[in-house]
Amino acid sequence: EVQLVESGGGLVQPGGSLRLSCLASGFTVSRYSMSWVRQAPGKGLEWVSTIYSGGYQSYADSVKGRFTISTDNAKNTLYLQMNSLKPEDTAVYYCAHGDTRGPGTQVTVSS
Numbered sequence: 001e002v003q004l005v006e007s008g009g010g011l012v013q014p015g016g017s018l019r020l021s022c023l024a025s026g027f028t029v030s031r032y033s034m035s036w037v038r039q040a041p042g043k044g045l046e047w048v049s050t051i052y053s054g055g056y057q058s059y060a061d062s063v064k065g066r067f068t069i070s071t072d073n074a075k076n077t078l079y080l081q082m083n084s085l086k087p088e089d090t091a092v093y094y095c096a097h098g099d100t101r102g103p104g105t106q107v108t109v110s111s
Contacts, residue, residue: 002026002100009093009105016085020105022078022095030073036080037101038091049080085109
């Protein structure tokens with residue numbers, strides 16, 4: 001059974017950093033593409049970033065240069081390093097594998 005569990009969210013001031021983690025089970029992270037998506041209050045789901053099985057990464061323009069997606073194959077875990085956070089980054093963040101998403105982790109950027 002494929003399961004994804006995110007962690008690492010929280011409250012941070014503008015300009016701050018957070019690292020989100022997504023522990024995967026039921027499949028090997030390194031063999032598939034994995035993504036982060038987010039949903040801000042009152043808005044639809046927004047794609048943030050994808051890492052492909054070969055290591056290639058892609059980012060939404062809104063986070064390019066500030067966020068970094070990566071994997072730890074030994075831990076079967078996906079990460080999202082978020083730097084220079086802005087209030088508009090406030091959202092519930094989900095990791096995704098195909099049609100499967102985790103329960104999400106809340107990120108709030110506020111002073």
